[in-house]
Amino acid sequence: MQRKLTYKIAFLIALFFCTSLSFSQSKKQQELEERRQELRREIQQINSLLTKNKSQQKSQLTLIEDLNYKVSVRRNLIKVTNQQANLLTREINDNQNKISELREELATLKDNYSKMIVTSYKSKSEQSRVMFLLSSSNFQQAYKRIKYINQYAEYQKEQGESIKAKTAELQVINTALLKQKADKQQLISENKVAQVELEKELKQHETLMAAINKDVSKYATQIKSRQAEASRIDREIERIIKEAIASSNAKSGTKSTSKSTAYAMTPEDKVLANSFVTSKGKLPWPVEKGIVKLRYGRQPSPIVKTIMIQSNGVRIATEKNAKVRAVFNGEVYRIIGSKNGNPSILIRHGNYFTAYSNLGKIYVKKGDKVTTKQEIGEVFTNPSNGQTMLSFSVFNNSKTENPASWIFKM
Template identity: 65%
Template sequence: MAYKNPLYKILLIIAFTLVGGIVFSQNNKQKQLETRRQELRREIQKINELRNENQSKAKSQLSLIEDFNYKISVLSNLIKVTNQQANLLTREINANQNKISDLRDELKALKEDYAGMIVKSYKSKNQQSRIMFLLSSNNFKQAYKRLQYIKQYSDHQKKQGETIKLKTEELQLTNSRLLKQQEEKRVLISENREVQKTLEEERKQHETVMASIKKDLNKYTAQIKEKQKEADRIDDEIDRIIKAAIAKSNEKAGKPASSRSFALTAEEAVLASNFVSNKGKLPWPVERGIVRLGYGTQPHPINKSLTIKSNGVRIATEKGAIARAVFDGEVSEILKMKHVNPIVMIRHGNYLTIYKNLSEVYVKKGDKVKTKQEIGKVFTNPSNGETILSFTISKGFVTENPGSWIYKM
């Protein structure tokens, strides 16, 4: 039999080691995909909760399009991740089916070999034949070797029986795993069908709203431009304040006022270092929310010829939501502009976090704040029921993507 060949055994061990590594890698990938799938499901739940909360309010067409775009994006990602899970399960199912086939073949060969040993043992089981086998030796050395052979044969027979038992258990375990995987795949496919239906419904509603907008595109284009102009005005004022604060810190430290970065004290340098070491782990600036608008320059969802310049993220949250500091720091400014809701700026060494669109402010300039400390209440628009916090992170006056800093944003 091939499995008696030492080289075959070595190759078999290597093969099982490689297969084990692949299985571990696949299990790890499956866990990552499942974690991501659950995150997306929670995201959709938050979107639905916020929609239900504001369903009695008449949202603007622009807000509706943003809502549809975001939910369509999350649903599409959920379908993609679920398909990846189903495909990975298909590969695992195929691998287990092949493994079951191989195990059955191996068990068949083991049992045939074991049966042969049992027959052979039965034929030579009487004590007299064993004694005669020993006594017929030509010398003591040969007798000793024959005695060792009898013992080894008996041990091999026992090991063969144990191997059959272990292989049978492995086969049963693999069968159970296969049935579980097939059920998991069935559930995933069923859930994906429901998500597909929801996605199609969202797309149809999106198309209806877009058709309505296109009838009067010039009016909406003017609104978009006005909103961007207002956002630019606020960002320009924030830049002016930050540059003035940088110049003041350098002047105080006896450095050129033209420097583009803060002159840090030893304490501020430590704070900045701690802020950086927590990159990707900072808490959200609100307890519950979804990112309605991401960071960076991007085409507008209604008029692709227009661009949105976003220096931070816009987070949709629930009515009465409280804005909170994402890290220890000092309130560097409470900004109040005409026709603009209050803005809180918190400095973390040479970094700043900026919280826009507050209705109430709970801190004052110069206050030391701690991570997750409440700094104000987010404004809720009475006409459409939307509660939006605009949140920015900058190093000096150069903005950075909050998605790289906030945990799972």
């Protein structure tokens, strides 16, 4: 009885494990699917932003930037989808091999079981069993024969249960295989559509670049002008942070020199800074919806490759009237005005600072305490081209850091 119960439990565990294994995607497959969905959402956001700004007369520079970004995301989508399809191919092959193995095992089990049933049938009569027992030479031999008869009967039942288990496992893997084949076909179909869209975008890109190449110097001047304005704002923010560091050292009584680089923190500042660091990689986006058009670091211009762009933060394209949100609890350290551009907000989080530039409206003032996701302003929308672009930076004291390391899924 105990043996039968143990076998049934083992059978149920094996069946559950098999079902879970067959119907759940592998960890790698799940990661690829999440990434694919992110890229699809990103393309939808790009299309949404481009559609909303369609009525605006965009410059060639803006158009090529938008298209460059869209092509890049589309290529990534095709790449990830191909990876998914290839992984599914390997999983399908594994399952097909597993099915072949199971069918062989099942055939062997059934063959052995049928032979055992025939043998059992030939000697199944009560008279045969009684004669088998009575022919024992002593009591001990008779006891062993009784035990053998019972074990043989139990073994028959186990073989029957084993056939049921293998049959169930085969059905589960067959079902999983059919789903995998359908998923693969869906991915192939989606990739064909994506490839057609990419070819259209590349043709548009070729046409735009041909127009730009006719007057490269004109566009190079525009790019350099943008870079100069961004660098000016970066220098101003850096200057203000260095002043804040010097001021904090003076207040704390710390000997301050021109080389002082660390903000002198109060116990409350240290708690806030530690909390900020703990949230690294989990901070919310500074706008509810947006796509990163320019990433952190030194990089060649996507239009004029010979021009290098230094980005101390990220530039996020968003929708008109988009609200700017504080990414963490802190204090508004400064509202930074600009003669040629739009204002910025600098928020301090202990010895960390976050900067939000190119704002059209400001909702806070210097000294205000802000909380995570609190609206602090509105992104400026350029009336000439309809672009709504937020520049966002993260500083550790006066040193810039990559915002993508701090913001969730940037």
